[in-house]
Amino acid sequence: MSRFRDSKFSLLKEYVPGEQPQDKKYIKLNTNESPFPPSPLVISSVNAEEVAKLNLYSDPECKILKKTVAERYGVETENVFLSNGSDEILNFAFMLYGNVNGTVFPDISYGFYKVFGDLYNIKYDAIPLTESFEINPEDYKNTNKFVVIANPNAPTGIALTLDVIEDIIRSNPDNVVLIDEAYVDFGAESALSLIDKYNNLIVCRTYSKSRSLAGARLGFAFASKELIADLELIRNSTNPYNINRLTQIAGTACIREDEYYMNACKEIEKVREYTRAELLKLGFEVLESKANFLFAKHNEIDGNELYLKLKGRGVLVRHFTSERICQFNRITIGTKDQMDIFLETVKSIMEEEK
Ligand SMILES: *Cc1c(COP(=O)(O)O)cnc(C)c1O
Secondary structure, eight states: OOTTSOGGGTTOOOOOOOOOOOSSOOEEOSSOOOSSOOOHHHHHHSOHHHHTTTTSOOOTTOHHHHHHHHHHHTOOGGGEEEESSHHHHHHHHHHHHTTTSOEEEESSSOTHHHHHHHHTTOOEEEEOOOTTSOOOGGGGSSOOSEEEEESSOTTTOOOOOHHHHHHHHHTOTTSOEEEEOTTGGGTOOOSGGGTTTOTTEEEEEESSSTTSOGGGOOEEEEEOHHHHHHHHHHHHHHOTTOSOHHHHHHHHHHHHTHHHHHHHHHHHHHHHHHHHHHHHHTTOEEOOOSSSEEEEEBTTBOHHHHHHHHHHTTEEOBOOOSGGGTTOEEEEOOOHHHHHHHHHHHHHHHHHHO
16 A cells, blocks of 8 residues: 555555466356357458447447347436446445435345445445345335435345335335446346336446457446436546447447347256256255256355365356355356356365265
């Protein structure tokens, strides 16, 4: 740390992303990426001709991409916000709404919520999940605070129904409710249909998980035009060219081949249920997931030990060290072949434990 740094950052704990090792080839089940490559049109659209235009700035309004997203989801372009990964939407929203009356989110959820809370000196309550790692909806009603809920939640994978989400939004009319739907395409219900009804709702999405574009950094949000204008204010005051030329092209091509991705999501759901059943047979406790990952633990092996042994054998999963969840591992759903290797590896590790 330098002596020049503002002391208010002294205690800031940064977000720690999952490993992206470059040393050897792993079966990578640790950062919830898609195991499938981008669709053909994405690959052919980001071509030499487009790379040759990188001397020019990107369209700061992302007109083509925004129109494509709006049409795909049946909303107006003024209800769409585009960002450099959905982390950027979270960043802007915490900046805008977090300090008004304080913020609430679950104690076990996406790790970035706490980081933004600390970064902006926000008074936040990290509300404990229930014993069974579920969100108790009552905890989020009538809060009068900025409410942030990942649905499905991460790293549990457990989803709330749309009715429950709507009750939460309705009971917080004077503050913003942000529903982070990073994993919604894997089988949960979206709150998108509610944006016309509730002007306090932001629905946050990403291309990183269900659309095979984690490396392109593209997120999007739906909300009333007033909330979108708030987000635009911060975007234009920090980085109006937040989405680069190649990503705008990839994102547009992606939506045009939406069926490819929705089929891939169906396949991942199928492999998820297969993997869950196999882990249950091996004696694991596995939470019921509507996301592209499973959260699982076994009474006969320590969570960190399993993570390390898997890593030693070339299979990377995500282990969190915080007390309530340190016996669990989060396992991204890959292809069926990858999951079979994962299961075989787990089996052999468990046998050695005996
Ligand atoms: C992955 C993830 C994000 C961020 O995704 P980006 O890659 O920044 O779009 C946001 N919220 C949750 C819950 C996530 O798991």
